[in-house]
Amino acid sequence: MPELPEVEVTRLSFVDRIASARIESVQMGKPLRWPLGCAPAHLHGQQVLGVRRRGKYLLLDLTGGLLMMHLGMSGSVSFGPDLPAPGKHDHFEMVTTLGTLRLNDPRRFGAVVYAASETDPVALKLLGRLGVEPLTDAFEAQAFYRLLKLKNTAIKQVLLAGEIVVGVGNIYASETLFMAGIRPATRASRISKPRAVLLHSAIRRVLTQAVTKGGSTLKDFSNANGEQGHFQLDAMVYDRAGLPCRVCASPIKTLRQGQRSTFYCSNCQKP
DNA sequence: CACGGATCCTGATGGC
DNA sequence: TGCCATCAGGATCCGT
Numbered sequence: 001m002p003e004l005p006e007v008e009v010t011r012l013s014f015v016d017r018i019a020s021a022r023i024e025s026v027q028m029g030k031p032l033r034w035p036l037g038c039a040p041a042h043l044h045g046q047q048v049l050g051v052r053r054r055g056k057y058l059l060l061d062l063t064g065g066l067l068m069m070h071l072g073m074s075g076s077v078s079f080g081p082d083l084p085a086p087g088k089h090d091h092f093e094m095v096t097t098l099g100t101l102r103l104n105d106p107r108r109f110g111a112v113v114y115a116a117s118e119t120d121p122v123a124l125k126l127l128g129r130l131g132v133e134p135l136t137d138a139f140e141a142q143a144f145y146r147l148l149k150l151k152n153t154a155i156k157q158v159l160l161a162g163e164i165v166v167g168v169g170n171i172y173a174s175e176t177l178f179m180a181g182i183r184p185a186t187r188a189s190r191i192s193k194p195r196a197v198l199l200h201s202a203i204r205r206v207l208t209q210a211v212t213k214g215g216s217t218l219k220d221f222s223n224a225n226g227e228q229g230h231f232q233l234d235a236m237v238y239d240r241a242g243l244p245c246r247v248c249a250s251p252i253k254t255l256r257q258g259q260r261s262t263f264y265c266s267n268c269q270k271p
Numbered sequence: 272c273a274c275g276g277a278t279c280c281t282g283a284t285g286g287c
Numbered sequence: 288t289g290c291c292a293t294c295a296g297g298a299t300c301c302g303t
Contacts, residue, residue, distance in 0.1 A: 002296060033297090072280095074296080107279085107280045107281050107297095109297060110297090151273095152273080153274065160298090170295090260297090261294085
């Protein structure tokens with residue numbers, strides 16, 4: 001579910017409400033992808049100084065360390081003073097003086113990991129190899145093109161890997177490549193500079209627009225307030241196999257890359 | 272090393 | 288309460 005826009009929308013929905021909250025207790029449910037990395041009681045008494053985002057991670061700055069949250073494929077976060085009783089898929093819950101922060105994640109591909117600091121080996125392992133943030137000035141077309149030149153794999157796989165640029169997941173990879181007119185199987189190293197520039201701006205445009213609209217909700221995304229997004233109204237190719245392209249009416253094609261579905265228009269998108 | 276595939280887990284869906 | 292196969296928004300690990 002959560003790509004960069006969904007994670008950012010989630011962050012925006014509770015960052016102001018949780019600031020300065022003091023942690024009173026922490027409860028873990030079934031195991032998530034990785035262990036918490038400390039005793040839950042170690043968080044007691046710490047204060048939440050802020051909430052940042054790095055790629056698809058939510059980063060809670062605590063007085064004594066860093067709490068990294070990842071929503072995996074099916075995770076969503078709730079925060080509020082009066083949450084309903086925990087359900088079977090609520091696997092992390094943190095009660096604070098300003099409300100309870102909860103992670104619901106049926107498939108448990110998500111994680112909540114504590115590190116003493118951002119330079120702690122545990123934090124570096126999760127965050128250290130992430131590419132540039134696409135919605136900052138650090139994401140620059142020239143550098144993007146040069147890095148693509150070094151990758152001989154399919155451009156769609158390169159986007160998903162997040163080593164060059166973070167935050168583009170399976171939906172937005174198909175969408176941005178459609179916007180840029182590039183076929184998903186095209187080798188990254190063979191993309192011309194003008195087309196790399198198109199892809200660069202498509203990534204910025206699609207992700208920015210998705211954040212503005214409140215994140216996608218093809219299945220069940222909602223932010224920490226339980227409000228849903230509207231991206232599904234705008235998908236040009238994702239999940240549209242066989243349907244007419246919204247631009248040229250050719251049937252949308254699909255293929256599998258790395259066990260993930262890809263959607264594209266073979267007329268609008270060229271190798 | 273770079274790359275492709277298997278893998279973790281639960282739920283929804285559709286064919287039979 | 289039918290059963291089984293397939294698929295789902297992610298990312299790591301392990302072969303080759």
